[in-house]
Amino acid sequence: MGSQPEPLPTPATPSGRDGLAAILAQPKKAVVAIDFDGTLAEIVADPEQARAHPDAVPALAALAPHVASVAVITGRPAGVAVRYGGFAGVPGLEHLVVLGHYGAERWDAVTGTVHTPAPHPGVAAARAELPGFLESHGAWRGTWVEEKGQAVAVHTRRARDPQAAFEALRDPLGELATRHGLVLEPGRMVLELRPPGMDKGVALTAYLREVGAESVLYAGDDLGDLPAFAAVEKLRSDGMPGLLVAADTVISDLAERADLTLSGPESVTAFLTALAARLQPEGDAVPQPGGEAARRSAPGA
Known part of the structure; x- marks a missing residue:
């Protein structure tokens, strides 16, 4: 018998618990959307030195085959996020999408190309x-x-x-x-x-429509993630279940609106790994991250 997967932390709100339940019940209709800096990568003094947490790519690769889509939504240029994340050419991430510049740019793993609008x-x-x-x-x-x-x-x-x-x-x-x-x-x-007219909420809503999602998980850590939180809240009011994850408590407005609060990229990647394990067919192994950050970071874990 294989080892038991890490338990998932329990969201603190009824809406969050409903969102997680919907993702677990019908993962192929769920989108997992994630910020990059502060969520998948540690915040560093020099943004050019930021890199995804070592467990981030394995966690996403384990999760992606079991959900409708995984998308990284970031304020960085899409190509930069792909390089700093190490997302290109990874088995399991063949259909990853990176929405850069708050959704103005798009990189698709299936083609390996970035679509960029004319500069403002x-x-x-x-x-x-x-x-x-x-x-x-x-x-x-x-x-x-x-x-x-x-x-x-x-x-x-x-x-x-x-x-x-x-x-x-x-x-x-x-x-x-x-x-x-x-x-x-x-x-x-x-x-x-x-430029005006684009934020993470606009980008997320448009992408959910594109893929026909019926539930969503969004994880972020900064003020730029507040529009994505607002978009999920609006979608929930319209009947789409959603789970809001704050990657830490630095931005109080974000943490107060989150259904689940974690403690940085290590905790986020541990949570994603645990989620992938719950969606994995019995008998298939999912690599586990080294720490227990996700288990420690929320009540009910």
Whole structure:
């Protein structure tokens, strides 16, 4: 006899328990959608050094064959998330979809190609203005500008006082974004200027319609995930069961709305592995992650 799979943590809300039950009952009609940074990958000072947790790809590969679809939804360019995640050419992930730039870009594992819209002219204009803009606001030292193709982001994590720099720049960068026809997306010590009309909620809702999903799990950790949470809440009010997972408690608005709160990428990947094991035909083994983070992180586990 094989070893018993890790038990699944129990969602704290009735809606979350209904969502998990629907996924377990009919997994082939369920979509599992997951943020990248802070959810599958640890938050690091230099975003270019972020990589998926070692257990993330095995967990997704074990889960994907048993559900309608697995999608990674991220603010990063889709191709960057694929490289940093190590998602390409992985057995089990042949149909993975990565929705980058909040859904404006799309990478499909089945073709290995990225579909990218024409860049918004305001992004180039804002990018050109940023060096002098940051200097004039006394925020150049310690801040870092990330080029994202379809967007541009200002990171304050390396500043002497990251939170103070973030707060000082939030309104001025919002005005800069508006002047160039962009929107400002705040995150964890990062302020991103990007084109309007797309967010993770819009991307998730459109993708669920595309695949004909009847239930959904969404996991995220940052302010940019709030629109996806709102989309799932709206879908639940319309009758689609859904489970909302907060990858940690750093963003209180997210944690308070979550059905299940975990404690970082190790905990998330352990939860996904446990979910895959529950969906696995009897007798088939699912590789287990090293830690017990998912089991420890929620009541009822």
